[in-house]
């Protein structure tokens with residue numbers, strides 16, 4: 001008895017008995033931010049739910065990769081199973097999602113979340129499949145705001161001539177070009193060095209990203225332009241997803257729901273507390289900007305989007321009301 005016990009303890013210490021009789025499948029999930037960010041808490045909720053509901057038959061490893069395009073490619077190829085990414089580079093894989101990246105399309109968080117949870121959002125997730133990806137669930141990044149190192153931004157004239165890093169997203173680039181800024185697309189992984197070296201003057205991101213990535217260390221001015229809602233999406237590898245059996249798939253779907261909830265709760269909390277936090281870290285924050293002037297200055301871009309995208313879909317998105 002005692003000997004058995006000693007062997008057991010030694011075995012546990014060495015980790016050899018930790019391997020269960022049934023095979024354990026390792027799954028990798030990546031995202032571009034810190035563990036305590038709105039992506040980080042979502043990834044942890046996903047991991048905990050998958051591992052709990054499958055009794056540990058699946059183990060989820062969370063890794064950080066600040067290059068979202070690479071993470072999507074790796075998910076497509078299958079060197080990783082899942083990624084949480086902003087829609088920044090997603091339109092280059094699934095062009096239908098670009099409609100969500102149009103500036104001033106969503107009025108507020110209820111509008112954006114409502115549309116993404118509706119048939120409109122579900123239809124867009126289905127468009128990932130023919131592109132070799134699984135759109136598992138819409139998550140979010142938040143409404144984006146301009147920061148820069150040169151001046152307070154209140155009107156479109158203030159961004160004229162500023163070199164602004166944008167995501168690798170043609171809809172966003174067109175918007176900043178139309179405003180007279182110099183849009184410079186690059187991966188998120190290149191952003192901080194580019195700001196440090198002065199390659200660009202500014203960038204734009206939601207409060208949760210500015211907070212999580214300490215962008216206050218490289219940017220002085222923040223203006224709450226809220227010029228565009230930035231969705232995020234949980235993407236899966238098709239071969240992995242389609243292999244999940246009828247017992248396991250619901251566990252992953254539950255996990256995705258838990259991730260969405262954790263993600264949105266954290267975005268809401270950051271929106272509530274983030275501005276005060278960024279001020280305390282030394283940022284100069286302008287809370288009200290001339291939104292109408294920005295919308296007016298974007299008129300030529302809106303014209304182009306209307307030509308590019310399905311007018312009926314745009315209308316359905318704008319008209320969405322709670323309960324519809």
Ligand code: EAX
Pocket residue numbers: 032068085086088141167187188204205206209230
């Ligand atoms: O997804 O590239 C960006 O600015 C994104 O907002 C960031 O990676 C979080």
